[in-house]
Amino acid sequence: MTKDFGKGFTIANLKNMRQFYLTFPNGYALRSELSWTHYRLLMRVENENAREFYMQEAVKPQWSTR
Structure with missing residues (x-):
């Protein structure tokens, strides 16, 4: 695919x-x-409710990935 579409x-x-x-x-x-x-970090959270919570919390105070 790299040959056809790039890096x-x-x-x-x-x-x-x-x-x-x-x-x-x-x-x-x-x-x-x-x-x-x-999103790569959020994909590791198996519980859907917990994942949604972390998504909301990451957006509100603009959490970094650290």
């Missing part, structure tokens, strides 16, 4: 993209204030 299509990144799709199937529910790094 960013490593096996690890493709796995992250797939996990992102499985974790956040409703694209309209995404927050533009959060970065790809935020």
